[in-house]
Amino acid sequence: MNESLLLTIAVLGGTGKEGKGLAYRWAKAGYRVLIGSRASAKAVTAASEIIQLLEGSSSVVGTTNLEAAQQAEIVVLTVPYAAHRETLESVKEALQGKLLVDVTVPLVPPKLTRVQMPPAGSAAQEAKEIVGEDVEVVAAFQNVSFKYLLGEEDLDSDVLVTGTSKKARAEVLTLVEAAGLTGWDAGPIENSVVVEGLASVLININKQYGSKHAGIKITGVTRNS
């Protein structure tokens, strides 16, 4: 746990359900977590909610998206797609030399069951275009329910991790494990279209089969760890 105690993770848009759930899991695992929001007051409230859930001893602080990005080594983006570009542009300078984890699914209402990717190919590739060469970008956690993360229900779904380098993907796979999930190296950032697009496929399956939390598991692989 020595490494995790040293690392600070910023969760931008961390007042949303998904971000709050991830922040909770990582704080529980010993990471220092900064909740970011456009308005710091909302982030402070979210941080105190998480501290309450964890009954004390954790390090969770609420602040603005920009300050959170500035103070963290790893920056996780959990805003709705409509705020994706604007949020990234507002923290771009603070991200240089760091690792960005993009949780965004580019759903375009009202056709949530139809894959509709931005011109860059996926939200993660769009993020890479915005933040530039000196930021590693990894896509992950798109299909994890916040209800699971907050411990209210079981989840039997894996996390596929795509990104700009194998090293960056490995770092995020450590965060996946720390959150109590099973992760898989799903290849280069061009493969993000598959993982982000799976959200629409799973929404369609929920609609067709009357389920609420369709997920996926990788099969046929024996893991040594």
Next chain:
Amino acid sequence: MNESLLLTIAVLGGTGKEGKGLAYRWAKAGYRVLIGSRASAKAVTAASEIIQLLEGSSSVVGTTNLEAAQQAEIVVLTVPYAAHRETLESVKEALQGKLLVDVTVPLVPPKLTRVQMPPAGSAAQEAKEIVGEDVEVVAAFQNVSFKYLLGEEDLDSDVLVTGTSKKARAEVLTLVEAAGLTGWDAGPIENSVVVEGLASVLININKQYGSKHAGIKITGVTRNS
């Protein structure tokens, strides 16, 4: 089984491993199967191999791709991506008013672990552009190992079915079941990028984790059937 006895399925490129495996499964389930190939002699050989595997009582005939497409109600395309456009153009007229099932994965060597889709968005959408309005196009079976289909190993992988209408997807879900697999309605044809792209993700997982047949299962859904 009354319906299946009436239906004829053409498997274009059915001399390849994948096509032969599917033809075997459907013949076993009682469908009349036409194996198509550029050269009918190769298709005749493949058909007799399948008849031998089934020990007789089935209806499997080898012929050219064009004749197979002309005589079938459902046409399944199992050629390598390099032959995708050419094969479709050669049978386009014969496909009008029918159902086309596209099994193609648009892998571009040597980067098999990287998703690289054609300008249409996916092989299935490219097929739709080629064959036109009067052909329903469904994408399925991209990630099923022929070794499983020929009964040589176990498979714990589901089939995601995308396509131009819910009715067409339902027809193909019947074929998935007839082949002994579990299928899921994965939504409109625009979602084919996810299912075709999964091939690269699974190839990457096989490479990173030393496995041979990584697959996926849908979780969190209770099926009534």
